[in-house]
Amino acid sequence: xxxxxxxxxxxxxxxxxxxxxxxxxxxxxxxxxxxxxxxxxxxxxxxxxxxxxxxxxxxxxxxxxxxxxxxxxxxxxxxxxxxxxxxxxxxxxxxxxxxxxxxxxxxxxxxxxxxxxxxxxxxxxxxxxxxxxxxxxxxxxxxxxxxxxxxxxxxxxxxxxxxxxxxxxxxxxxxxxxxxxxxxxxxxxxxxxxxxxxxxxxxxxxxxxxxxxxxxxxxxxxxxxxxxxxxxxxxxxxxxxxxxxxxxxxxxxxxxxxxxxxxxxxxxxxxxxx
Numbered sequence: 488x489x490x491x492x493x494x495x496x497x498x499x500x501x502x503x504x505x506x507x508x509x510x511x512x513x514x515x516x517x518x519x520x521x522x523x524x525x526x527x528x529x530x531x532x533x534x535x536x537x538x539x540x541x542x543x544x545x546x547x548x549x550x551x552x553x554x555x556x557x558x559x560x561x562x563x564x565x566x567x568x569x570x571x572x573x574x575x576x577x578x579x580x581x582x583x584x585x586x587x588x589x590x591x592x593x594x595x596x597x598x599x600x601x602x603x604x605x606x607x608x609x610x611x612x613x614x615x616x617x618x619x620x621x622x623x624x625x626x627x628x629x630x631x632x633x634x635x636x637x638x639x640x641x642x643x644x645x646x647x648x649x650x651x652x653x654x655x656x657x658x659x660x661x662x663x664x665x666x667x668x669x670x671x672x673x674x675x676x677x678x679x680x681x682x683x684x685x686x687x688x689x690x691x692x693x694x695x696x697x698x699x700x701x702x703x704x705x706x707x708x709x710x711x712x713x714x715x716x717x718x719x720x721x722x723x724x725x726x727x728x729x730x731x732x733x734x735x736x737x738x739x740x741x742x743x744x745x746x747x748x749x750x751x752x753x754x755x756x757x758x759x760x761x
Contacts (some may be wrong), residue, residue, distance in 0.1 A: 504531070504578040506605055508598050510591040510617015514540040515627075515701040518618050526615060531582040534573055538589025538725055540702060551585075567597065571604035578610045589725070591619040595645045595670050619643075621668040624700025624727050628707045629740030637732045638666040646672030646679075646728075661686035666731035673726055676719035680712055683730070688712060695734035698726040703747065707737055 507526055512518035519527075527533065530551045535544070537557025547553050554573065556565040577584045592598030592614065602612055621643050625632050632641040644655060646669050660667055661683050672679060673696075684690050690713035698706050708718045712730060719728070 502581040503610060504580065504582040504584060506574050506578050506584045506586055506602075506610055506612045507615060508586045508592045508602065508612065509588070509615045510596075510619075511535075511539045511543050511587050511589050512618040513590055513620045513623035513627075513701045514538075514542070514699065515623075516540065516542045516546060518623060518701060519543065519546075520615065520617065523615050523617065527585055527587070529583065530585040532577045533585045533587055534570065534577075535585075535587040536589055539587055540589075542702075543587075567600070571601055574601060574605065575608055575610065578605070579608060588617070589620070590623070591617045594619045594621075594643060595647075620670065620700060620725070620727055621729075624697045624705075625668070625729060627701045627705060627743040628695065628697050629737045629742055629744075630695060630697075630729060630734055631736060631740070632666050632668070632729075632733060634733050634736070637664070637736075639664050641666040641668065643668050643670065644672075645670050646675040655682075657682040657686045661688040666729065666733050669728040669730070671725075672728045673719045673722055673724055676716045676728065679728065679730075680715045683712060688730075692730060693732050693734045694718070695729045695737055696722045696726050697729065698722045698724070700725075700727065701743075705743065705747075707741065707744070709734060709737060 509523050509526060511523065524546070527546060528548050530548070533547055533551050533553045534556055535553065556570050556573070574584060574586060586592070586601060588596045588598065590596060593616065598614065605612055621632065633639065642660065642665065644660070644667060669679060690711060692712040694710055694712055694715055696708040696718050708722060710718050715728065
């Protein structure tokens with residue numbers, strides 16, 4: 488909720504706007520839902536995160552006001568409290584506000600917290616889900632998160648916890664036939680390796696790190712759990728860490744990389760031969 492000393496003029500019910508929480512997906516603008524695209528084009532105000540790709544930002548309509556509130560590890564340019572206050576302020580001014588988040592707003596996106604901040608002001612809201620990074624990036628890397636021969640379950644884990652709290656059930660994560668996807672885990676790679684191995688996971692377990700997934704800059708680094716720290720240091724954020732034997736399938740199923748390489752080769756040939 489806003490600070491107690493924050494003052495808003497209380498509008499009549501007819502002037503209150505609306506906040507729409509929209510998932511922008513993992514980066515490729517073609518992965519926006521039809522509904523997300525339609526609402527973005529109708530927005531008065533778009534408040535967006537760092538993980539919203541440049542290609543999607545280019546789709547913002549000229550008539551809308553865009554406000555960047557991006558955060559990255561160790562650098563929160565706009566505190567969460569202030570983001571909440573921006574949502575309230577613009578909605579109370581009668582605006583249709585799009586709160587645009589990378590991936591899906593309800594998966595490690597603080598979407599629930601932001602909607603809770605609207606409740607004391609009776610601001611109407613809506614949620615438009617997006618393709619979360621785990622499914623989008625894994626699909627573009629040729630990694631099926633579940634597979635009858637490899638993994639019967641998948642779990643999404645955040646690499647960001649509230650300071651001083653580790654509520655992760657590492658024993659459960661270390662079990663076999665299981666795929667793990669760590670969001671925002673590059674800076675925690677040492678902890679991930681140590682905890683999983685301490686609870687019984689083999690250091691030879693295959694892993695993959697996908698950086699800038701679903702974009703033309705996508706890169707997939709593969710190796711074993713023992714190498715996760717070394718690979719994490721080579722990776723560029725945003726990146727996902729995927730752990731499990733399904734990651735081995737990327738070598739055969741990496742359709743997007745093959746497609747990108749083919750386009751690059753074709754462009755290079757045209758430059759050489761006109």
